[in-house]
Amino acid sequence: MINKKTTYPGVPVIAERILKLFSDDLENTKSGDFEEEYNENIKLYGVKKAKLLYRRQILKSIPAAAGQSIYRSLIMFKNYLRIAYRNFANNKVFSSINILGLSIGMAVCLVIIQYVVREMSYDKFHENGKNIFRLRTDSITDGKLTDSGADCVAAAGKAVFEDFPEVLDYVKLSRTSAGGIFAHKERKLEFREERVYFATSSMFNIFSFEMLLGDAEKALSEPNNILISRSIAEKYFKEDNDPIGKSLSFNGVLDYSVMGVFEDIPDESHMKFDILTSFPTMLRYGDWVENSWAYTTFYTYLLLKDGTDPVDLEIRINESIKSQVEEIRKEWGFKPVLKLQHLQDIHLRSNHVREIEQNGDFRLVYFMLIIAFFVLGIAWINYINLSTARSLTRAKEVGVRKVMGAFRYQLIKQFLTEFMLLNLIAAAISIMIMQIALPYFNAFTDMHISFTLWLSASFWAGFILLILTGGLLSGFYPAIFLSSFRPISILKGKLINSVKGRGLRKGLVGFQFASSVLLIICTLTVQQQLRYLQKKDLGIDVEQTLILKGATVSADRSRETYVKRVETFKNELQKNPSVISTSISNFVPSEDVWLILGARKVTDTVERQKEYHIMRVDHDFFDLYDMEMISGRAFSKDFQSDERAVIVNETALDHLGFSDPESALDQEIIMKNNEFKIIGVVKNYNQESLKEAFEPTLFYLTDLIRGRCAIKLNTGNISETISYIKNTWDNYYPGNPFDYFFLDENYHALYDSERQFGKMFGLFALFAIIIACLGLFGLSYFTTIQRIKEIGIRKVLGASEMSLVRLLTRELTVIIAVSNIIAWPAAGFLMVKWLQEFAFRINLSWKVFFTGFAVTFIIAMITVGYQSLRAALSNPVNSLRHE
Amino acid sequence: MNLLGRAEELVLLAVWKLGDDAYCVPIKKHLVKTTGKDWVFGAVYAPLERLEKKGLLQSSLGDPTPERGGKRKRIYKLTKAGVKALIEVKKVEKAMWDNISEGVLEKLL
Known part of the structure; x- marks a missing residue:
């Protein structure tokens, strides 16, 4: 061994490191080449220049060397892809469950991201x-x-x-x-x-x-x-x-x-x-x-x-x-x-009164994001569970690779490559699903989501990042797990301890079930509340009522002719036998009453004045909507004095400070500096959506209304009646378009956004459950296959089919029970929060929680029970004769 | 047979010419001398490794020398296939230049 340091000055250290980084110079022949030239250059040009030349030489060599090393890793990559393909093709159950689950999950995620991005992008286009x-x-x-x-x-x-x-x-x-x-x-x-x-x-x-x-x-x-x-x-x-x-x-x-x-x-x-x-x-x-x-x-x-x-x-x-x-x-x-x-x-x-239009709600956006997370998470968990559960099948491959000299990190790289490939395929499919299903989704939920995001680069960056991080997170454990096998024990044919990784699998299955239960409970509660909103007695009759938007173009220049025309128009309508009654008011029920005035008892000081919703109505109003008077009477043409009379609702009675409906009669209140006499108290009814509590409302009589004309119809030929009304309208109010709507539909429309939310929620929850079931099916499929010999032996020794099924499903029952116990409080908390939005709401029912349990239990038992039963019924000879 | 790349051709020829002393340093020197261009080691390794992979060259480890900092040389030698490839190159070269008399191209300048 020659000590180079004594003979020659050392080569530049950093440059040498770079050289090592880029080349696979196992025997150091390459660095020897560089060093030889370096030493020669020292003799020719001196140390300084030689160092410079050495560094230059290495830097310039990088592109060529890097090209070589990428090329080399591509060869391996190609091999990984080939193995991945063979694996997918060999295990159709495994790969289809994963790809199907992931692509549905990603499609749901894409829809939700698109929805969320749209909600978040409101008013973002203003430069200031x-x-x-x-x-x-x-x-x-x-x-x-x-x-x-x-x-x-x-x-x-x-x-x-x-x-x-x-x-x-x-x-x-x-x-x-x-x-x-x-x-x-x-x-x-x-x-x-x-x-x-x-x-x-x-x-x-x-x-x-x-x-x-x-x-x-x-x-x-x-x-x-x-x-x-x-x-x-x-x-x-x-x-x-x-x-x-x-x-x-x-x-x-x-x-x-x-x-x-x-x-x-x-x-x-x-x-x-x-x-x-x-x-x-x-x-x-x-x-x-x-x-x-x-x-x-x-x-x-x-x-x-x-x-x-x-x-x-x-x-x-x-x-x-x-x-x-x-x-x-x-x-x-x-x-x-x-x-x-x-x-x-x-x-x-922002959720104030008199908003310009119905605003969105950030809580719904968060709800949706949570669902997206659950759905995708459930799909990724499927991969973790299935790939660790069927580790036996990959064990031999891992053993052989290790014997051939594969390092563990290379195996990890291989498994991650495989999972990434799976994710990419699923992503591609999910985009196709999204393109095909979006119109149906929009029709079903009555939304207008269009997949415009694919035009934006930041979306792609985010989507790819999501797949990469999620993929890495969920792919990492299986990769570590699979690459950990010792080649000797595998290749000796020693049974791998299948207990390993079971605890985690149980936990993950539990998580899947808990999220499914949570989603089921939320979906059902939302549906119940929606049904309640539509079924609840409003306190008034809104069926068969057509509302005309009032005439604003009018030839009448004086109050008398205007009133007269209204009167004759109403009479003309009444002539048709299908028209039961008509009434004119500034607002009809289901509309936001934006007219608000201060009022107080005559005996009160101005400080005690409060604000009241004001309804200006005609004589037929209370009759047409079939409203119940608690005390006193409705407006009547028999009393001239009704011009200065007011009818209050129960809440207004309370706000004005009367103790009971009877004592308020004939009392006077001050409104707009005029005195009005209370002649009746009307029972509270839901003027606005059931999200709002009853508002204090005062009704007073007017004949000068440009608001709404309500027409109560009987169940005759509606379209004929409408054309009669239109003709009459055109005769009396030329120059005014004939615009109308039906009252019950208008009430219905108050809950459009809730219905949308309910539908989206239900749909996505369904997908989450389907994906979870897919995973469960796969998991039970693989575990049963692995236990097939055990089952065979048990059967030979006299176990009954039923006891075998019990054996195979016992564990799952425990998991389901535990996940329900975890999911219930979470679901309860979320739903109480959501229901607080509504002034009128249902109570959370234990039935909903029980249904959550029952549905997951039954689905799980069907999925797993089927596998177990098949295994239990199979002839033990088939599974045992190979030993 | 696939035709060799230009770099591969030059390197292969250089290895043959250098005989027993064909490792990267002299190969590079020879290339610099004959082509008049500055070659870096990286540009020599790539064709060498490709040629070895194609089976036209085979390599063995040589002795360490002090000027190499005690590191060994990788010495290359032509295989039979390598020699055949060179003959092929020569044939193609000759066919391509056939019938082109000396100095014809220079006249075009």
């Missing part, structure tokens, strides 16, 4: 998004929160903008009386437009909605201008390319000039509008729309300076409006409190 806040108003009466609106008092936006320099801009929107009949006179096109708002001039400066034509800021600062969306432009102006400067008539009384066209509002916006009317137009209702601190219904958004602390600003804003608040409290009895709310929190985290 992170600095836009909604200013809204809470009303505090008597120290209690009596109203928490998504909207804001009229004067607040401008005042805050002027007083605080960090508020860069504001916009105020209102839909009060903004919608109605828009008509293109020359073309005789008239439609009812409901997504219409008055808007101040900064609308398009704050929000990044896209203007196509016209100057929004200028248009919105002058009265009687409107901006319309692209689809509205196409609807009214068709091939006319330039609608700018054209006019549309509004309710037959005003002419609006179209001053701009904007792109249709994207779905992912919490506010969607078709037409914007310039805010100055609204001034014709009075200057309160500018400076009232009492009237809400104005949606107000602020653009804040970068880095403003909204919490601090909110405190200072409320500090600055103290004097106005005090005035309001003296006059109206409540204190407005201004609140700031981040724009991007609105869709998922």
Whole structure:
């Protein structure tokens, strides 16, 4: 051995390491080559230059060497793939269970991810998004929160903008009386437009909605201008390319000039509008729309300076409006409190009254993510269980590979490669499943999910990352497990201890069952609550009731002719034998009552004033809906004095401070500075969805209503009756579109989102259970095969079939029992949380929990029992004769 | 038989010419000298290993020397197949250059 150090200066250390890293230089012949040249160069050029040349030589050699080593690992990889393929092909049960389960799981996951991404992307497209806040108003009466609106008092936006320099801009929107009949006179096109708002001039400066034509800021600062969306432009102006400067008539009384066209509002916006009317137009209702601190219904958004602390600003804003608040409290009895709310929190985290549209709920999003996790997790667990359970079949392969010189890490690499391959196949299939099944899914759940994510690179990155991490996590244990076998004991033919890994398998099966039980209980409870919502007695009759949206275009210029026309119209309808009765009111049941006024007993001071929902109705209202009067009477034409009478509901009775229905009769209350006499108390009924508690409501008589006309029909020929009503309508109210809906359907529609949730939940739970069953089937299949000799011997020794089946299923019974005990409290907790959303709800029933147990138990017994029975019935000769 | 790559051809020829002393350092030196290009070891190992895999070369471990830091040489030798491959190369080369008289290409410049 020659000591090189004494003869020659050493080679650069780092460079030498790199060389070792990239080459498979077992006998050091290569580093010898490098060193030889290095030593020669020292003689020629000196040490310094020689070192430089040595390093350069190595760095330049890397590409070639790396190419070689990748090539080498590819050869091995090819072998892994080949073995994987043979394994899949040989074990069709194993591979199909895994691939089927995984691809269903991934497809469910994809749908949920798509849903979640859509829910999370609301209002994210605004450039100023992170600095836009909604200013809204809470009303505090008597120290209690009596109203928490998504909207804001009229004067607040401008005042805050002027007083605080960090508020860069504001916009105020209102839909009060903004919608109605828009008509293109020359073309005789008239439609009812409901997504219409008055808007101040900064609308398009704050929000990044896209203007196509016209100057929004200028248009919105002058009265009687409107901006319309692209689809509205196409609807009214068709091939006319330039609608700018054209006019549309509004309710037959005003002419609006179209001053701009904007792109249709994207779905992912919490506010969607078709037409914007310039805010100055609204001034014709009075200057309160500018400076009232009492009237809400104005949606107000602020653009804040970068880095403003909204919490601090909110405190200072409320500090600055103290004097106005005090005035309001003296006059109206409540204190407005201004609140700031981040724009991007609105869709998922805001649930106030008078929201612009029904918002989503972040809890549902989390629910969905949990399901996605369960479904995919269950599928991955299948792989862990099945691959460890059938380890015997791979044991010989592992033994031979080890004898041939495979290192353990190479075996791990091999098994992981195999699992990754399985995952990739499943991912590809899942995308196909998704493409095929999505239309059916959308039809079933009434959702509009489209698989748009595949266009986004970040989605692919995330999806691949998910598969890789999940795949690694779930593939790692089987890989470690399988590669741990000792070649000697395997190849000697010694039986491998199959107890190994059984504890973990039991635990994982338990997890699968627990999640299935949880999902079953949740699904059933959600369904029960939904059924309850639809079946519960509302306190009123909503069947066979057709609701006409009122006439807003009217030729009547005086109150008398208007009232007269309503009266004769109703009489005309009554002439048809199918029409039982008709009634006109500002709101019909199932609608959100947004008209709210303060009222109090005559004897009370203004501080005791509270807010009440206001229903303006006609004489036939209580009769048509078959409402029950607890005391007193309904409005009647026999009493002229009913003009100044009011009917209250039970909750209002309570709020006004009456102890019982009888004592309230003939008492007076003050509303809008007028005195009204209570003539009756009506039993509470569900005006709004069952999520809401009964609201205190006052009913008073009016004949000037542009709201809704309810028509009660008998079960005759509905379509004939409707065409009769339409003819009558066209005669009496020309220029008004004939729009109607059925009351029971409207009630039904209140729970659309719950129904959607219930359906999605049920569907995904079903998939989770199917995947879990697949896994269980596979597991019992493999374990029974492994115990087939044991069964044979037991049978020969005289065990009965039944006792064998019991033996094979005993363990599972324990697992199911334990997993139920774990799942029950979790499911109970989740469902109590969910049910709290509803003012009217079912109690959690023990039957649901028992069903969860029964379903899992029965399914498991069928799956495993079938295998066990087959094994128990088989002839022991077949399984034993080979020994 | 597949035709050899250019690098493989050069390396194979160099191994044959160097005879008993054909390990990487002299091979590289020879290549640098004949081609006038700078060769790195990595670019020599790759064709050497490929040729060995194809069975045109076989290698054996030589003696360690002090200037190699006590490390051994890997010495390459042509197999019969290697010699045949060289003959084949020569044949193809000759056929390709046949009928092209000296200096014809230079005239084109």
